[in-house]
Amino acid sequence: MTDENNAKPSLRSGILLLAAVAAGILLAQLLPPDLLGLRRPPAASAVELDGEAGQLWTCGMHPQVIEDAPGQCPICGMNLVPLRGLEGGGAGHDRGERKILFYRNPMDPTVTSPVPAKDSMGMDYVPVYDEPADAAADSEGTVRIDPTVVQNMNVRTETVERRDLTQPIRTVGYLEYDQQRMVSVTTKYSGWVEKVYVNYVGEKVRRGQPLFEIYSPELVQTEQELLSALDFARQMGDAPEDARQRTESLVQSARTRLGYWDVSPRQIAVLEETGEVFRTLKVASPSDGLVMKRMAGLEGMAVQPGMEIFHIADLSSLWISVELFENQVAWVREGTSAQVSLPYFPGEEFRGKVRFLEPELSEATRTMRVMIEMPNPNGRLRKGMFATVEFRPVIVRDAIAVPSQAVLRTGERNVVVVALGEGRFAPREVTLGQEAEGYAQILAGLEAGAEVVTSAQFLLDSESKLREAIRKMVVDRDASTGTDTETDRDMAGHAGDS
Numbered sequence: 001m002t003d004e005n006n007a008k009p010s011l012r013s014g015i016l017l018l019a020a021v022a023a024g025i026l027l028a029q030l031l032p033p034d035l036l037g038l039r040r041p042p043a044a045s046a047v048e049l050d051g052e053a054g055q056l057w058t059c060g061m062h063p064q065v066i067e068d069a070p071g072q073c074p075i076c077g078m079n080l081v082p083l084r085g086l087e088g089g090g091a092g093h094d095r096g097e098r099k100i101l102f103y104r105n106p107m108d109p110t111v112t113s114p115v116p117a118k119d120s121m122g123m124d125y126v127p128v129y130d131e132p133a134d135a136a137a138d139s140e141g142t143v144r145i146d147p148t149v150v151q152n153m154n155v156r157t158e159t160v161e162r163r164d165l166t167q168p169i170r171t172v173g174y175l176e177y178d179q180q181r182m183v184s185v186t187t188k189y190s191g192w193v194e195k196v197y198v199n200y201v202g203e204k205v206r207r208g209q210p211l212f213e214i215y216s217p218e219l220v221q222t223e224q225e226l227l228s229a230l231d232f233a234r235q236m237g238d239a240p241e242d243a244r245q246r247t248e249s250l251v252q253s254a255r256t257r258l259g260y261w262d263v264s265p266r267q268i269a270v271l272e273e274t275g276e277v278f279r280t281l282k283v284a285s286p287s288d289g290l291v292m293k294r295m296a297g298l299e300g301m302a303v304q305p306g307m308e309i310f311h312i313a314d315l316s317s318l319w320i321s322v323e324l325f326e327n328q329v330a331w332v333r334e335g336t337s338a339q340v341s342l343p344y345f346p347g348e349e350f351r352g353k354v355r356f357l358e359p360e361l362s363e364a365t366r367t368m369r370v371m372i373e374m375p376n377p378n379g380r381l382r383k384g385m386f387a388t389v390e391f392r393p394v395i396v397r398d399a400i401a402v403p404s405q406a407v408l409r410t411g412e413r414n415v416v417v418v419a420l421g422e423g424r425f426a427p428r429e430v431t432l433g434q435e436a437e438g439y440a441q442i443l444a445g446l447e448a449g450a451e452v453v454t455s456a457q458f459l460l461d462s463e464s465k466l467r468e469a470i471r472k473m474v475v476d477r478d479a480s481t482g483t484d485t486e487t488d489r490d491m492a493g494h495a496g497d498s
Contacts (some may be wrong), residue, residue, distance in 0.1 A: 100127045142426040156455040157419045165436040169391040173322030181314035191216030196299045205285040213280040223277045226254035289314040318376050323367040331393040339390045401439040406452045417453040
């Protein structure tokens with residue numbers, strides 16, 4: 001009985017407490033806030049809704065669906081999600097500096113008002129702002145990305161500079177003898193070879209070194225004529241002047257004939273000093289080099305004028321024979337320098353110059369043969385060695401160039417993404433020229449000093465195209481909505497007049 005008596009006061013206390021709270025809430029609703037010392041926050045106003053005024057909503061599965069307010073996708077029924085980075089009037093700009101054009105019903109965008117208003121449900125109309133100049137510029141495909149996102153995307157940029165573009169051309173070839181340094185040893189008279197001093201192919205010879213001895217009756221006869229003319233000239237020492245001149249002309253004629261037969265001036269001088277006819281003549285090498293050809297069984301052989309007895313190649317300079325494709329020939333000409341490397345001398349680099357280009361292309365291979373002259377002062381290089389040749393001609397001087405990886409190629413146009421600063425990126429269509437060594441020449445669309453994106457530009461370009469498409473869709477929809485609204489107003493005006 002005592003416990004029941006104690007429970008009754010507790011129950012009464014709870015009921016009184018609930019009644020007091022309810023009375024306080026009712027009093028707060030009935031009395032003005034100023035009397036209570038409180039200030040109620042104003043109803044959702046245009047200033048409060050400014051952050052959401054231009055917010056667009058889209059479907060994650062159907063990006064073509066764009067709405068001004070949250071709701072469900074009319075296609076799949078999924079909840080719409082905010083469309084980031086496309087806030088009406090250009091997000092990120094100071095809205096207080098922009099002019100309000102009109103107010104729009106948040107539930108029915110076709111209903112507008114020139115002054116603030118409320119709809120039938122008590123919701124405030126949303127202000128529509130005029131875009132500032134910089135926001136208008138940004139609307140043309142410009143993308144704004146948070147710096148943290150830029151870093152996570154690994155966006156890298158490079159400054160557009162002027163540079164000389166060189167076109168590396170790599171090819172291979174083989175060493176050959178310098179055709180301008182090859183000589184043939186022949187005689188201009190008939191005779192018989194009596195002794196040979198150089199007996200095998202590949203033997204090195206020096207200029208003036210005897211190659212063989214030859215006996216020629218014509219040569220012996222001419223020597224005797226020279227000695228006879230000299231003896232007759234001595235006898236005519238006291239003769240009249242015209243007689244001495246005739247004898248002197250005979251001597252000079254014999255000397256000239258021996259010179260035409262490749263008898264050296266020294267050999268003629270020895271003949272005149274000794275007065276003895278030498279039965280055989282030693283034929284000497286006309287240059288330094290290597291014996292490339294020698295007639296077999298030469299000793300005792302009868303030779304005729306013009307017969308090639310020895311063939312000697314000067315190895316102080318060699319040629320490299322290479323082939324270039326027809327699209328490479330335009331950058332190589334006589335005098336173009338070349339870098340040569342050979343596997344026989346690893347780590348060494350040789351220099352050469354283009355000496356000769358053949359006048360025609362091979363119809364079978366569509367290549368042109370090019371000869372490169374390369375010095376060989378110490379004789380280390382040999383015919384037949386394999387060589388790798390690289391040309392680096394300058395194809396464009398002082399060109400505005402960007403990295404080739406910065407160019408997005410669509411097949412119909414070429415685009416680069418320019419970094420405008422403060423997280424802004426914009427695509428630029430460019431006209432390309434020559435390309436070489438990872439750089440592309442820019443003929444139009446960019447100037448030196450601009451910053452172009454060299455990585456992640458595909459993502460930026462895709463985002464730019466998506467946002468530009470959405471902007472166009474919004475503009476087209478607004479334009480059609482405005483036309484319909486004006487038509488309705490005109491019809492209402494005509495109805496009122498009637």
